[in-house]
Amino acid sequence: MLRPWDLNIRVVRSAQTAIYLQICQAILEEIRRGRIKPGAALPGTRELAESLGVNRKTVVEAYDELTAQGWLVPERTRGTFVSAELPDIGRLENRNGGKAGMPDRPDFRLRGTGPGLSLVFASDGVLTFDDGAPDTRLIPVDELARAYRSGLGLASRRNRLGYGDPRGSLALREAVSTMLNADRGLTTTPENICLVRGSQMGIYLAARILVGPGDTVAVEELSYPPAREAFRATGAEVAAVGLDGHGMRVDELEKLCRRQRVRAVYVTPHHQFPTTVLMKPERRLRLMALAEQFGFAIVEDDYDHEFHFVHRPMLPLASADRGGKVIYIGSMSKLLSPSLRIGYIAAPVPVVDRAAAEITIIDRQGDPATETAVADLMESGAIKRHTRRVMRVYAERRELLGDLLLKAFGDLVSFTLPEGGLALWVQFNDGIDLAALADKAGAEGLRFLPGQSFAASAQPVQAVRLGFGSLDASELAEAVRRFARLVRGKNA
Secondary structure (H helix, E strand, O other), rough: OOOOHOOOOOOOOOOOOOOHHHHHHHHHHHHHHHOOOOEEEEEOOHHHHHHHHOOOHHHHHHHHHHOOOOEEEEEOOOOOOOOOOOOHHHHHHOOOOOOOOOOOOOOOOOOOOOOOOOOOOOEEEEEEEEOOOOOOHHOOHHHHHHHHHHHHHHHHHHOOOOOOOOOOOHHHHEEEEEHHHHHOOOOHHHEEEEEEHHEEEHHHHHHHHOOOOEEEEEEOOOOOOHHHHHHHOOOOOEEEEOOEEEEEOOHHHHHHHOOOOOOOEEEEEOOOOOOOOOOHHHHHHHHHHHHHHHEEEEEEEEOOOOEEEOOOOOOOOHHHHHOOOOOEEEEOOOOOOHHHHOOOOOHHHHHHHHHHHHHHOOOOOHHHHHHHHHHHHHHHHHHHHHHHHHHHHHHHHHHHHHHHHHHHHHEEEOOOOEEOOOEEEEEEEEOOOHHHHHHHHHHHHHEEEHHHHHOOOOOOOEEEEEEOOOOOOHHHHHHHHHHHHHHHHHOO
């Protein structure tokens, strides 16, 4: 029989891993290394406990766990043994170089390749020009906390914290439906609403519902990269359509439709992503007419409808949809916080039902307490009050960033202050390699995405999308200063 000192077990009492699990892991490692063979006897629990200086119950718990997993076999009168049915593990190749812990790589095939998306996000010590995120420091935390506590209690009392409708809570679907009808000209009922965990999930569901291998989806030549990848993930072909100062070139879309069958068109007509331009009414009407003529669906991503500075926002395409051509996608993330993960799909009932069916195999449902809390904030008017407050802040930051860019870059840049949204599309003169500057920006404590990150092809784009919402006045000034220093260093 092996003696306790033959086992390579070291107990670290300060570790986060429970002691009995440390014993389990050490014994398994001895088995994997071949030092303990199948059928070999283990020391008694009392003996091992004394040698390790732990309570005997801890060793019993470790043995019981390994027995339950099939590694050990207890025999009433003889002791505890390594299962004789295990393979000769000692002969197996150690592909991790003898290192303990998770292997460096899997020993199985990963299908395809992951989407090549460029992301920028805030981190300590680095100023980030994101793609138009809100400032979470402006969240009405106290109101949100009270609403969440109330929503959590209400959901608990009504036994609504378990599994429920994958479309989401009725209270929030009612609130979203009311908001869309009153503020955006849609004609929905709660049955037309499916709640999702952010607009990206809504886009992914729309892609799953609408297209498959061999189908064609049209997008603007500069567009939201995760949306393109969501359609590509279905096996569909993504075809880029020209873009100008009035939005998607619908004349080019018509030519594409005459050449091949287009199943869906993805657009951001309110504030085109990334260029921020507004699709003009005549193009909207023509796009709807083409959908009728060629039978494609329109996926309308209205990702930041609430943010407008010049006039009331133009009504969505979905407000004029009488033939069931539009899947309308929106989000509460930009208004409150991306961490809340609440978005919605508005569409005919069969689309909503299909989306709900897809949700049951992705994440089953959202958080009822959070949905109840947001519904309460919408119904009480708290979200509208919050919107009015932050809009004043964002309007000031929009003007400030424009002034800072002109002072720092002068004739090197050109841009138009957007009528809405939380980002500027800034074009730079030729000769400035924005992609190379983005790679070097980290050394200046800065992050931004070059314009070609948004392109459907590898074409160079002499522009950047600079989000201003998440940076306060001093941060914007410093970020522009670092950007200017980066550009001057490149072109000195």
